[in-house]
Amino acid sequence: MEKNLTSSGDASCGAWPVQSAAETETSAYRWVALFIVWAAFLLSYVDRVAWSTVAAPVGASLGLNVAMLGAFVTAFYAGYVIANVIGGALTDLLGGRAMMTLALLPLGVFTFFFGETRTLTTGIAIQLAMGFAAGADYSAGMKIIPAWFTRDRGRAMGIYTTATSLAVVLANAIVPSFSAQHGWSNAFRMLGVVTFAWGIVSLLFLKNRPTSDQSPTRNSAKEMLGLLRNRNLIVLAIAGCGGLWATVGFGAWGNALMTKQYGISPVVAGSIIASFGIGAVIAKPTLGWISDLPGISRRLMSILCLIAFAFMLLVFGMCSTTTQFYVVAPILGAFSYGYLPVLMAQISDASGKRLAGASAGWTNAIWQTGSAISPLAVGHVYGGTHSFMLALLTLAIGPVVGMVAMLFVSKHISRE
Structure with a gap:
């Protein structure tokens, strides 16, 4: 175990020394590292989507009109976008373990206090702080995984990204019911405590890279800025922004739209969205594994997934009964999240392991602009029409x- 956040065991400061793929891939600890960053990503995502599961009933009690139900989600992602740019660079400097800890501990505190929200202004301020705190968890995970996984990186990314879809399942299965029995404030207090506790686990048990690696040299600011001129990263950033516009927008509004339009109860709507998440949980590691196979084009896989995603959104829009929603939701879930591990693997390939944190940070910042804007955009469209x-x-x-x-x-794009 490392003795401090920036000790010589950190993968913090730059050039990755040469190490055989076999040496990394035979380490049993790599699965421990993957589990820690996966669970951190899971909790972070549960915290951010929890509001969406209770927005319709709780929003009414707080006096929010329908167009403003997505305001809290937008506030979270506004903070998240800013933090990704900063957190990505700091992850390469301080290491994944340090940034994971610095993300989870304050996120737990702010999530706990969101339960005290009674006004729109307070809620927006706390969600903004939650987003800013959570902004580095993704970059930290994207730094840790390439350090421990080489030939099967796509599969590892697929497993890692199941955290977001499983978070949708858990949030929709637990938060509405827990809120109905114990109050929505206590639901957020519970989430805050669990998130803070996992921050302690990350601090104590997460390792940045195999111990056989020698201490790397520092990344230069010039090298990090050079990522902004990498054409593949620029285009992947735009593609992810478009994908997450729909993924997060649907996550923020799926429950409320079914409740508002068709009178479906929040618990049933949560169950439908949970089935949506199950489809995603199955698709992500499957598509990530397929993308690792020799001769498979990750670029083509991404294109096909995004086409299917757009088509299934329109199919979902034509549904009107609970049965129809249950049938379509898992298929929509598979494509609405399935493209993510494939895009993430391409980002890691395009930047290399040494700059994995910075490249993940700034591309994810662009991705999350779609996440920040779409909930409000959908709210205004639905509120007006x-x-x-x-x-x-x-x-x-x-x-x-x-x-x-x-x-x-x-x-x-070559695969490291």
Whole structure:
């Protein structure tokens, strides 16, 4: 175990020494490292989507109109975008373990105090702080995984990203019911305590890289800034922004749209969205594993997933009964999250392990601008038209833009 946050065991400061893939891939600890960052990502995502599961009933009690139900989600992602840029660079300097800890501890505190929200202004301020605290967890995970996984990195990314879809399942299965029995404030207090506790686990048990690695040299600011001129990273950033426009927008509004439009109870709507998450949990590691196979084009896989995502959003928009929603939701979930591990693997390939944190940070910052804007955009469309289909059509624009962007990614990105 490392003795301090920036000790010589950190993968913090730059050039990664040469190490055989076999040496890394035979280490049993790599699965421990993957589990720690996966669980951290899971808790972070549960914290950010928990509001969406109770927005309709709790929003009414707080006096929020329908167009403003997505304001808290937008506030979270606004903070998240800013923190990703800063956190990505700091992850390469301080190491994944340090940034994971610095993300989870304050996130737990702010999530706990969100339970005290009684006004729109207070809620927005706390969600902004939650987003800022959580902004480095993704970059930290994206730094740790390439250090421990080489040939099977796509599979590891697929497993890592199941955290977000499983978080949708858990949040929708637990938070509405827990809130109905114990109050929504206590639900957020519980989440805050668990998140803080996992921050302690990360501090104590997470290792940045195999001990056989020698201490790397520091990344230079010039090298990090050079990532901003990498064409493949630029296009992948645009593609992910379009994809997450729809993924997060649907996560923020799926429950409320079914409740508002068709009178489906929050618990049943949560169950439907949970089935959506189950589809994603199955698809992510499967597609990540397929993307590792020799001769498979990650670029083409991404394009096909984004096309299917846009199509299934329109199919969901044509549904009107509980049965129809249950049938379509898991298929939509598979494509709405399935593209993510494939895009993430391409980002790691395009930047290399040494700059994995910085590249993940700034590309994710662009990705999350879609996450920040789409909940408010969908809210205004639905609030102004009360059209279920128009709301889903607004979301479908994102993956279409992402698909077009992927056409400009190089077909020959080397895999480290």
